[in-house]
Amino acid sequence: MDCDKCGRESVMHAAYSGLHLCEEHFLASVDKRVRRRVREDGLVPDDATPEDPQTWVVGLSGGKDSVVLTDVLHRTFEKDPRIELVALTIHEGIEGYRDESVDACVELTDELGLRHELVTYEEEFDVRMDDVVESDPENMAACAYCGVFRRDLLSRYAEELGADKLLTGHNLDDEAETALMNFLEGDVAQIAKHFDASLGAFDERASDDDPTRETGDHFVPRAKPLRDVPEKEVALYAHLADLPAQITECPHASEAYRGEIQELLYQLEENHPGTRHSIMAGYEELAALAAEEFGAREEGSTDLGECERCGSSTTRDVCRKCSLLDSIHAA
Numbered sequence: 001m002d003c004d005k006c007g008r009e010s011v012m013h014a015a016y017s018g019l020h021l022c023e024e025h026f027l028a029s030v031d032k033r034v035r036r037r038v039r040e041d042g043l044v045p046d047d048a049t050p051e052d053p054q055t056w057v058v059g060l061s062g063g064k065d066s067v068v069l070t071d072v073l074h075r076t077f078e079k080d081p082r083i084e085l086v087a088l089t090i091h092e093g094i095e096g097y098r099d100e101s102v103d104a105c106v107e108l109t110d111e112l113g114l115r116h117e118l119v120t121y122e123e124e125f126d127v128r129m130d131d132v133v134e135s136d137p138e139n140m141a142a143c144a145y146c147g148v149f150r151r152d153l154l155s156r157y158a159e160e161l162g163a164d165k166l167l168t169g170h171n172l173d174d175e176a177e178t179a180l181m182n183f184l185e186g187d188v189a190q191i192a193k194h195f196d197a198s199l200g201a202f203d204e205r206a207s208d209d210d211p212t213r214e215t216g217d218h219f220v221p222r223a224k225p226l227r228d229v230p231e232k233e234v235a236l237y238a239h240l241a242d243l244p245a246q247i248t249e250c251p252h253a254s255e256a257y258r259g260e261i262q263e264l265l266y267q268l269e270e271n272h273p274g275t276r277h278s279i280m281a282g283y284e285e286l287a288a289l290a291a292e293e294f295g296a297r298e299e300g301s302t303d304l305g306e307c308e309r310c311g312s313s314t315t316r317d318v319c320r321k322c323s324l325l326d327s328i329h330a331a
């Protein structure tokens with residue numbers, strides 16, 4: 001088929017929009033969607049100036065999503081002195097997986113000339129995920145430990161790096177899956193927690209296996225500028241733009257429920273193109289309403305204190321991360 005914009009050979013067909021696009025117009029359409037999301041979420045405040053620039057920390061894992069996000073943001077703000085990008089990579093200690101994706105992060109940030117910070121579970125917590133999976137003192141899925149540690153490091157380092165925003169590479173499929181999971185779990189309070197009122201946007205979901213979900217544990221606003229772009233298109237973009245993205249899956253990936261939702265969404269999207277977009281449109285409206293309701297209910301509530309070990313915000317004496325580290329080190 002020919003490109004609907006210029007008549008050249010198309011490289012993709014988006015069933016949800018009916019468009020066929022050639023390589024050039026496809027790449028441009030992804031850039032455009034990310035830039036529109038940055039604009040609509042108001043990520044660049046009016047008072048940002050070259051003298052007082054904004055620092056945006058981008059969570060760069062080396063997978064296609066974060067690599068594409070970093071690349072698009074770099075080209076968008078390369079000549080804009082109001083925005084400084086810093087890439088932050090977290091090494092969990094997973095043999096045969098993370099070393100390779102760190103290589104992709106180094107290659108990309110070297111190529112783009114971006115500042116790159118690497119933090120490891122080993123140096124920060126004296127643990128490696130491979131060992132945690134082996135000992136498994138809490139009898140939980142790997143991601144339940146890993147998600148708690150990652151959120152802690154992202155929040156902490158975003159603050160340490162002086163971030164005004166923390167950006168992550170969640171794509172449309174990730175977001176629609178999370179929305180559907182929250183619906184199916186029937187937890188409206190949880191839906192409300194994922195709406196960041198400061199941005200009018202969505203926050204990173206706590207691990208699905210983490211029963212405590214301490215979502216009030218950060219103060220740097222989050223944003224997901226890739227959330228309008230379907231996963232397949234992100235993968236195609238990384239391929240066509242020849243970006244150094246790692247494609248291997250984590251060997252400890254354990255979100256079985258998310259896998260079922262993925263399959264369900266895939267079928268729905270095949271049969272009813274546009275399903276992911278409509279899920280998100282409704283979810284965002286619902287989350288904003290829920291955030292208003294739950295925000296009002298919780299106003300005046302002072303049950304969020306500081307962890308007596310590390311000082312993180314928590315509703316308990318010792319935060320989830322510190323109690324998990326206790327069990328791991330005692331095992």
Ligand code: SF4
Nearest residue numbers: 142143146250252253
């Ligand atoms: Fe950690 Fe799970 Fe992600 Fe692997 S899939 S890096 S264990 S959160």
